[in-house]
Amino acid sequence: MRLVVDSDGGIDDAAALAWLASQDVELAAVTAVGGNCGVRLAARNLRAVLEAVGAGHVPVHLGAAPSDPAPPTVRPVMIHGHDGLGDCGVGDPRVGPDEAEGATRVLLRELRRGATVLTLGPLTNLAAALREDPEAAAQSAGLVVMGGSARAGGNARPFAEANVAHDPLAAAAVLAAGWAVPPVLVGLDVTHRATLRAQEFALIGERRTAASALLDAPLAFYRRRAGAFCAPGETPCHDLLAAMAAVLAGDDPLVDAEVVPVAVDTAQGPAWGMTVVDLRVLAWRERGAVPAASGRSGPVEGNLPAEGVPVAVGLQVDVERFRWQVRALAGG
Numbered sequence: 001m002r003l004v005v006d007s008d009g010g011i012d013d014a015a016a017l018a019w020l021a022s023q024d025v026e027l028a029a030v031t032a033v034g035g036n037c038g039v040r041l042a043a044r045n046l047r048a049v050l051e052a053v054g055a056g057h058v059p060v061h062l063g064a065a066p067s068d069p070a071p072p073t074v075r076p077v078m079i080h081g082h083d084g085l086g087d088c089g090v091g092d093p094r095v096g097p098d099e100a101e102g103a104t105r106v107l108l109r110e111l112r113r114g115a116t117v118l119t120l121g122p123l124t125n126l127a128a129a130l131r132e133d134p135e136a137a138a139q140s141a142g143l144v145v146m147g148g149s150a151r152a153g154g155n156a157r158p159f160a161e162a163n164v165a166h167d168p169l170a171a172a173a174v175l176a177a178g179w180a181v182p183p184v185l186v187g188l189d190v191t192h193r194a195t196l197r198a199q200e201f202a203l204i205g206e207r208r209t210a211a212s213a214l215l216d217a218p219l220a221f222y223r224r225r226a227g228a229f230c231a232p233g234e235t236p237c238h239d240l241l242a243a244m245a246a247v248l249a250g251d252d253p254l255v256d257a258e259v260v261p262v263a264v265d266t267a268q269g270p271a272w273g274m275t276v277v278d279l280r281v282l283a284w285r286e287r288g289a290v291p292a293a294s295g296r297s298g299p300v301e302g303n304l305p306a307e308g309v310p311v312a313v314g315l316q317v318d319v320e321r322f323r324w325q326v327r328a329l330a331g332g
Contacts (some may be wrong), residue, residue, distance in 0.1 A: 006120030008035025009042025029054035031103035034065035037084035047093035063103030086221030127170035141268030146242035148275035208331030261308030
């Protein structure tokens, strides 16, 4: 798999990159977007992580901050710290980001080369790339997005997940692009279930591997408040699950997804930034009675009229397999 990662440089982003560096994946490039922290700080963090886990050869390219209009949100300092990595003193990288080539150009090149794109932050950079060449989406191997929510509500806003809420127009444009296969949305429905427990944190704290030595202090900071919407004592690692979902796919996927219509609310009302996921066809299917075509066929099976575009929305996850991957990364 050839993979390009677009990231906003937070703690779960760091975990995702550390895990990807341990896999049989060709990590072609990483692009930085503003979100958990400013875009230059995100690029600095991404370089530091890659160097710490032995992937310093992977270039990091500067992108953009999320663009307006967007609903009011606050930077998640209480979860990621002021520096994006938990204010734990993670040292500066030896090499800075690649200043010669920006994120838009890199993403376009990799789309055209047939890479898979994994986005772990707002979709600002990818939307900009697709504005320049809408046809590039169909040339890629696919898109995996950490973002959105079907049934789990929001975290940045009552109904909006953070990566979508930071730039709803970009999210809407990216999901509606002409992908050869429906993009995969790894959202809060599964990231709030695939969690880290005391066992995983204790193993990471033993610092047996370069990845766990890097992640120990930032994850300890992240653990304090990131699990507000999870079972007591459990902590999500949103971007890490999305990275695993991108790689552990195929016939035995880590995350099971259903292709359903999805729209992003850009209307600037109370639900601004919400991913509106039409699950009606699943309810009909569970009862063995998918209704006949209505004459106004939507994007799912020609049955229910629906608004939105076909997106593979993650609804089920193998939680124990996720935790096993984390323990393996930590040397367990």
